Amino acid sequence: MAYAILRAAKLKSMGNIGGSIAHTFRSRDTPNADPERTPQNEHIGPATPEAVKAGIAARLPEKRRSDAVLCIEYFIGASPEAFKDVTLAAKMGNTGGKYFDDALAWLRQRHGAENVISAHIHRDETTPHMVVYVVPRDGEKLNAKKWLGGKEALSKMQTDFAEKVGKKFGLQRGIEGSKATHKTIKEFYGELGQAAQAEVPAITPEDLTPRRMEAQDWSERLGLFRREEDPGMVAARVTSKVGQAVRPALTKLREVQARERQQAGAVARLSKALSELREKFAPFLELTADQFAQLAATARRMVDENRKLAQAQAQAQAQTQAQTQSRGITFSKPRGPRR
Template sequence: MNFVILRTQKLKSKGAICRSTKHAFREQDTPNADPKLTPENIHIGAQSSDEAMAAVNARLPDKIRKNGVMAIEYLITASPEAMTAKSRKDQDNYFHDSLAWLKAKHGAENVVYAGIHRDEKTPHMYAYVVPIDPKGKLNARHFLGGAKALNAMQTDFAQQVGVKHDFQRGIEGSKATHQRVQSFYGQINQPQAPLTVDKERKVLKKGVFSTTVESDEEYQARIIREVNKQIQPSVEKARLSASETRKRHEMSKTLGNVHEDLKNAQNSIQALSKHFDGLDKNQVAEVIKLTESLKQQNQTRGAICSRSNKNKGYSR
């Protein structure tokens, strides 16, 4: 599959923005990132979280309503298989056009910082936007207001950017839910540490002349608890991976059905169009007009028969 991926997150406090930018600049521990690849990351508009915060503050109005959205964080990538199959140059071109789309949507001055992460499993671009509307007000709802607006945004991005790079829009109306890509890969990419279990029986009570240790039942119960606690992250990874596989299968199946319906419709249109071969536009219009007239006659005749049968006491 080669679907575009466009996600948004509303950041409602400077603290939330600061924490996010620190992650972006790797100024805090990032277990799912490969330190050897971190130098390959790209930063646009700022070179540190402090610079990014300064850019955000420069665009924010003096007065911000309570619970107002101060910034929108965008995350842009594509289906992992399709994204990693592209060359570095093709990936950069996709991200370049994605950033241009964001600037056209929000105004270049409001896209305060953007970057590309290449030290995680799937290359992706992220951007921080201060949502200033055309009236000059802080107004995230203008850009992300409701499911219809978000749906239209996904479609527009796919048409304006995705198609150019051989990506398509995700299935509209799909029941598959989505996690933030950054969060998803952050969970499934973390390595599982080896199990460490204290195999020695614990001393429960130590006296001068005797020592009481765990019974067989207590020992077994403790070992089981310790093992379960340590393997839980792996179990969660497996659950997320299985969930993602089911979602992909569902989307692929839905797309196949859509293609089949489209093919059937095209075949029907082609079969119908053969009846109009050799006719000009006026003649085609006459045929359609005659068809409508015959349909109206049939409907009238059916109504008359129905009333006649009813008068005779017939039932249908």
């Protein structure tokens, strides 16, 4: 099952905006991007970091709150299964071109084309996706809350995007109300960055020079003979030195990978549960609103009738017991067999 992915990040300062743009244009180190495929990336609108930043600044009102959201960074993509499925990939335009075109049109209608500054399609990472910079201008003021204010607004945004954009390409909305969490790109790179910043010791000419080995007998102690490391010993010593330095970083990377696999497993289980529920309730999903209302009314009527029947049975039983007692008939618990 393939899902439409839509996320939004609030950028509250020009510094935040500059950092995001640097990542978008690969002007800073991006560990998970393939430099050989970076030329395949596509820029719609301003095509340089400076031009994008200037475009955003030009749309900002002169008077604004100090804590106002200056820009919304939208991330639009699809789950990896979408690009692996031949049929879905063809619908989307293989690397997502058609899907991203419709997503950009949806954003322009949502915010106004004049506030959608630029869009950038990344094809140099594992899964193609698009980043769009939008100034949340509402008339003469900034008002990001209008679009991103609270869980209900965000949920409606996800539903609207899935219905108007994702559905056409065979992409479904994520599970509504799910408590699954998403690690932000910033958090992910932060963890990788901490690992990558582990200092790898420099390999010096001295490290590669065979060292004198410890003397083992009197002739070596007197200096008559001298034993040195062979090439294999030198390689083992240097490898050990590097290994001790990078081992903590490798451990951290493995932890990150394990957590990502765990999250992927949780999504797979939720997807399976949703499929089972849809299959179980398939007859009801085909009902119209009127038919569903009639079904609900029938169910309520049956509940009322069952309750009334239970009450009538209880009253009849009580009357029978009362009549029996008035005639002097009592029932005692039968005794067990004599021993």
